[in-house]
Amino acid sequence: MNYDLFDELANTPAQLEEIEPGVVLLRGAANHLATDIHQQLDAILNISPFRHMFTPGGRRMAVATSSCGPYGWISDKNGYRYHSADPLTEQPWPAMPANWARLASESALHAGFPDFLPDSCLINRYQTDTQLSLHQDKNERDFKHPIVSVSLGLSAQFLLGGMRREDASRKIPLMHGDVLVWGNQSRLRFHGISRIQCGYHPLFGDCRINLTFRRAN
Numbered sequence: 130m131n132y133d134l135f136d137e138l139a140n141t142p143a144q145l146e147e148i149e150p151g152v153v154l155l156r157g158a159a160n161h162l163a164t165d166i167h168q169q170l171d172a173i174l175n176i177s178p179f180r181h182m183f184t185p186g187g188r189r190m191a192v193a194t195s196s197c198g199p200y201g202w203i204s205d206k207n208g209y210r211y212h213s214a215d216p217l218t219e220q221p222w223p224a225m226p227a228n229w230a231r232l233a234s235e236s237a238l239h240a241g242f243p244d245f246l247p248d249s250c251l252i253n254r255y256q257t258d259t260q261l262s263l264h265q266d267k268n269e270r271d272f273k274h275p276i277v278s279v280s281l282g283l284s285a286q287f288l289l290g291g292m293r294r295e296d297a298s299r300k301i302p303l304m305h306g307d308v309l310v311w312g313n314q315s316r317l318r319f320h321g322i323s324r325i326q327c328g329y330h331p332l333f334g335d336c337r338i339n340l341t342f343r344r345a346n
């Protein structure tokens with residue numbers, strides 16, 4: 130198995146696009162791992178299955194989630210936060226596969242963040258018509274660490290907003306295998322996902338899977 134993607138990509142700078150200061154898109158950077166990730170995801174979901182969490186205000190979230198790694202992101206009536214156990218199983222979250230962590234660290238490095246070691250991977254599942262409204266990722270302890278987001282399966286339009294909810298947002302098409310990194314002055318930008326269009330992906334079927342790697346603690 131070859132996980133040395135950046136040895137391969139080192140001579141293809143066209144793969145790297147700075148969308149805004151601190152926002153870097155690495156087109157197709159996860160492509161070569163997709164089959165492995167698909168299998169590993171199955172094993173993770175056998176331990177901690179997808180579920181629809183509830184917002185602190187009591188609304189069921191449209192995106193189904195799970196996590197792996199030392200910390201998982203959770204939401205319930207007590208708020209949004211990271212927790213070391215899966216509330217569904219009351220067991221630790223499944224381990225983060227080493228090749229996932231490595232993909233995240235190497236993507237961050239390529240995007241200009243050399244010290245990123247994720248301790249949490251939030252796994253999002255979007256089915257047809259699911260969207261994710263504009264929000265900031267701000268439950269992490271230290272915003273010097275970026276967010277590394279891997280898109281798999283169906284395509285999506287990523288909404289990249291500004292520092293205030295009311296700021297205009299631009300649409301960035303994210304395809305299977307794309308990795309988006311945001312940090313520094315863009316770390317707290319509002320962002321979201323437009324309604325997912327109906328479709329079928331040969332590996333991931335009728336859904337979009339997004340892995341967001343974070344340094345929670």
Ligand SMILES: O=C(O)CCC(=O)C(=O)O
Binds near residue numbers: 320321
């Ligand atoms: O699905 C995506 O690309 C973004 C997910 C996201 O913003 C989040 O999980 O906080």
Ligand SMILES: [Fe+2]
Binds near residue numbers: 264265266320
């Ligand atoms: Fe987010």
